[in-house]
Amino acid sequence: MKKIVAAFLMVLPLGLYAQLNSGTPQVKTANGLVEGISSSGISIFRGIPFARPPVGDLRWKAPQPVKNWEGVRKAYQFGARAMQMPVFSDMVFRSDNISEDCLYLNVWTPAKKENEKLPVLVYFYGGGFVAGDGSEPRYDGESMARKGIVAVIVNYRLGVFGFFCHPELSKETTYHGSGNYGLMDQWAALKWVQQNIAALGGDPKRVTIAGESAGSLSVSAQMASPLSKNLISGAIGESGAIIYPTLAPVTLVEAEEKGVKFATSLGASSLADLRAMPAQKILEAGSKLGISAFAATVDGYFFPRLPVDIYISGQQAHVPLLLGWNSEEMNYRMIMGGKELTTENYTKALQNLYGEKSGEALKYYPASNPEEILKSATALSGDRFIAYSTWKWYDSHLKTGGSPVYRYYYERPRPNMRDNKGNIPATGAAHSAEIEYAMGNLQTNRVYDWKPEDYQVSAVLQEYFANFIKTGNPNGIGLPEWPKAVNGKPAMVMHIDVYSRTEADQWQERYKWLDEQFNPGK
Secondary structure: OHHHHHHHHHOOOOOOOOOHHHOOOEEEEOOEEEEOEEEOOEEEEEEEEOOOOOOHHHOOOOOOOOOOOOOEEEOOOOOOEOOOOOOOOOOOOOOOOEOOOOOEEEEEEOOOOOOOOEEEEEEEOOOOOOOOOOOOHHHOOHHHHOOOOEEEEEOOOOHHHHHOOOHHHHHHOOOOOOOOHHHHHHHHHHHHHHHHHHHHOEEEEEEEEEEEOHHHHHHHHHHHOOOOHHHOOEEEEEOOOOOOOOOOOEEHHHHHHHHHHHHHHOOOOOHHHHHHOOHHHHHHHHHOOOOOOOOOEEOOOOOOOOHHHHHHOOOOOOOOEEEEEEOEOOOOHHHHOOOOOOHHHHHHHHHHHHHHHHHHHHHHOOOOOHHHHHHHHHHHHHHHHHHHHHHHHHHHHHHHOOOOEEEEEEOOOOOOEOOOOOOOOOOOOEOOOOHHHHHOOHHHOOOEOOOHHHHHHHHHHHHHHHHHHHHOOOOOOOOOOOOOOOOOOOOEEEEEOOOOEEEEOOOHHHHHHHHHHHOOOO
């Protein structure tokens, strides 16, 4: 009888449980077996393909299904990062190289067997849609996995490879549009999760998407797109929404015109010429045009119309949303340039921005003394860069989303650098400062001299995130109470710092005024 049972077990499909105790966990995905590594009870799978390599004729096409493989695929190393230039100095990569062949994801799971139905986090990295990678240590999923969550970090195409539009490309599609390939990569990864995450111990009905900066824009995009909105059960946005003036989508006509001009500059007379060009040549030419040269597009497919209009009309995913922004998203110099912080200089800066309405701007961003000018210029810089778009996302989803919304304001500045070089006294929490705290990854960043207070802040913020991923509600035992927002009432905002606490929204009227400037007549 024992021999019969053993023979029967040998022909069962291999799942996570099959070799968990050997140090080389294996799982059967829809495309074949993958083998990962074990780290103190956490199974880690790196570099799993979720779409075919977008190379050759697949350059600038929607992600295509992965081809099945025979045998066991080793998932020990991170896949290549998407084509990108070295744009941001704070990015550290564990992947070996850049390549168009970049559509891979990484999974950290605490599950001991298949179908444990654990909550799932799918995280999209930031980097202005021109840089970033799932191998960055600050996004590592092991700490979240130790909270009982299956963490998935996703790569997607960037820059000219992720958002290029051209009339010939639009003719290739049934919907007569082009662009948004990077966002469609994320959509493909979400479909992969629906198909495969149960084998990794996750619950496909409990998938929360999250991201910071361009990753947060991506979360707002996936919620708005009819392709993705039914694949998720919750969302976390850290600083940014794909709403004007933050890298909002442009019209297809505008994007195609830019695409034709770009192709001409490369000497390409056809799409075939462009697809035959070396990726590095295209990357270098595209990078010279700046971070916003290749924007998302209202393509009639991924985005049937502007995301902001989708949210206002209530056609987005009706899921719980946790979102917020940082106290110093942008430096005051964005408003002041290199000029001294005087009332005269500040007033002139507002006049250049708002003309005859600059007097109104002073009501919300006052300037009675240099200290107040510094505070107001910092606030306005951050609002125009990314805080307003996040607020608009919050406000629209609160009114039409039919689901709980929780808002935070992150205030903990990073500590000094360990080498004491280039240290500038921090006046607030800079853009992206919260990532390591939220993901429980302070120890992965050796640049900063973390203090016990930093670990205290991280423990609170990560616990809020983990609770939200598990239940759609950030609250839990031992945490300051975080009330959900109520439409028509002043929001109670969770201020994240050494002593986290809720405070009534101080800036509602300020953002309503900005809303009138950015969306006149709406």
